[in-house]
Amino acid sequence: MTSQQIPQRADWRRNRERLLAAAAEVVARDGASASLEEIARRAGLGSATLHRHFRSREALLTAVFHEGVERLAARGRELNETAGGGLAVWLEELTRYTATTRGLAVSLRPTVDDSGCHGMLADVAAELAATAVRAGRLRPEITVDDLLALANGIAIRAENDPELASRLLRIAISGVEPRT
Template sequence: MTSQQIPHRADRRRNRERLLAAAAEIVARDGASASLEEIARRAGLGSATLHRHFSSREALLAEVFHEGVERLAVRGRELNETVGGDGLAVWLEELTRYTATTRGLAVSLRPTEADSSCHGVLADVAADLAATAVGAGRLRPEVTVDDLLALANGIAIRAEGDPELATRLLRMAINGVAPRT
């Protein structure tokens, strides 16, 4: 390896970090439709550099939300081990509240063909939680993981910025709206 290759790699890493920092700030303000050109400008780079690092808007958003999505995945696995069949409802509430308060994340939770997408990571955890909930009689077997994630995501979009509303709507969906007899 030549000494010229080392700075290039360091520059590339710094550029990526600058792009992610700028994207996190702008996406938090503007949501998932944030201007990619503005992100590049804020990072002090050209849009071509942004596109070399991130092949699509979805790829950039997945990186911006990576840490939060990983925390949700870890939490889901913990709940599955400690709470069992009731873990799914607890996790869906945490997911919905987080998504409602994290601008732009809802778009990243739409299904994509990339297994590494935000949706893919959370779908794996949701599948384990759902299987446990079905086994415990807490979830109907015909309910799919995509149904659950779409429900949580739709509520989060409607309740953006209002985690209390997100919680109330999700609980109504889980418990049903018919009077209890």
């Protein structure tokens, strides 16, 4: 998924794990703008090593969030089996999770080559959306990318506030006018 070639030497793999563990801590505290130097320090490695392992801040963040994003994707596939395919439920879980996981929301913006976290979710989202359209619960002219962008915008804005994230997403899904 990221720019990892054939893992080579043992120390290389060990250091990668150390870097990811340190990054997880620091990013959880400071968000996407965490200091790369501090991450390297905390891993007991030189900052050059960090840069060799992860060419960019984005590559590092992608690796840090990889597991959580996979879990979200799996959850989406699971929900897609339920009656009506729980698009709305999934979007809310997605938004809450990305809002409360510091730095993740920013990392979910699609990238030029789509090598980041976004690509991993786009597929599940598309399935859920298709099911929802079939069930008459999603207007067909709304694209998956727009749905994801909406959830992403809400998550960025509601960083650290899951209640706000849920509320905003529900408004966006049900609209603003009284139900007729």
